[in-house]
Amino acid sequence: MACRISELVIDAADPERLAVFWSEVLGYAELGREDDGSIEIGPPDAGFGGPQPTLVLSPSSAPRTGKLPLHIDVNPTDRDQDAELERLLALGAKPADVGQTGAESWHVLADPEGNEFCLLRARLRPIPD
CATH class of the missing domain: 3.10.180.10 (2,3-Dihydroxybiphenyl 1,2-Dioxygenase, domain 1)
Known part of the structure; x- marks a missing residue:
């Protein structure tokens, strides 16, 4: 048995802004929001568990350093x-x-x-x- 990537989680200062951007780039739609401010986007017809991974934009105030x-x-x-x-x-x-x-x-x-x-x-x- 093997694993498959189902989600990619990206820390974001502004999850809403990144959700809009990546939805436009990938043709994704918003799938849900969590109480912590995370927004999950993914293929509109398949959603989580489909052939493409979803993206979870997770709020973070941690500064990014480097590449x-x-x-x-x-x-x-x-x-x-x-x-x-x-x-x-x-x-x-x-x-x-x-x-x-x-x-x-x-x-x-x-x-x-x-x-x-x-x-x-x-x-x-x-x-x-």
């Missing part, structure tokens, strides 16, 4: 990388420098709270409904 030890990679599903880069920047992503050379086939971006993520080149098929 994240783990980051999210995303791939476009319905457009090429350049068009998706424009869309992500319009949603509030910012270019991020983590020491890349400029010759990479991916773009390093940061979400509205500075969490790095990469936009890869390959176009993936969307998850079927």
Whole structure:
């Protein structure tokens, strides 16, 4: 028996703002809120336990130091990388420098709270409904 990633938990100064951003990026919807201010987002039809992991944006006031030890990679599903880069920047992503050379086939971006993520080149098929 093996495990599967079901949720990714991200500490957030403003969980609401990050929930809106990541929902737009991934086509996710809000699945629920906890009393502690956490917001879970995920695929609108599958929700928790589906083929894609959900994201839990958990309130935290702890200061972030340095580059994240783990980051999210995303791939476009319905457009090429350049068009998706424009869309992500319009949603509030910012270019991020983590020491890349400029010759990479991916773009390093940061979400509205500075969490790095990469936009890869390959176009993936969307998850079927």
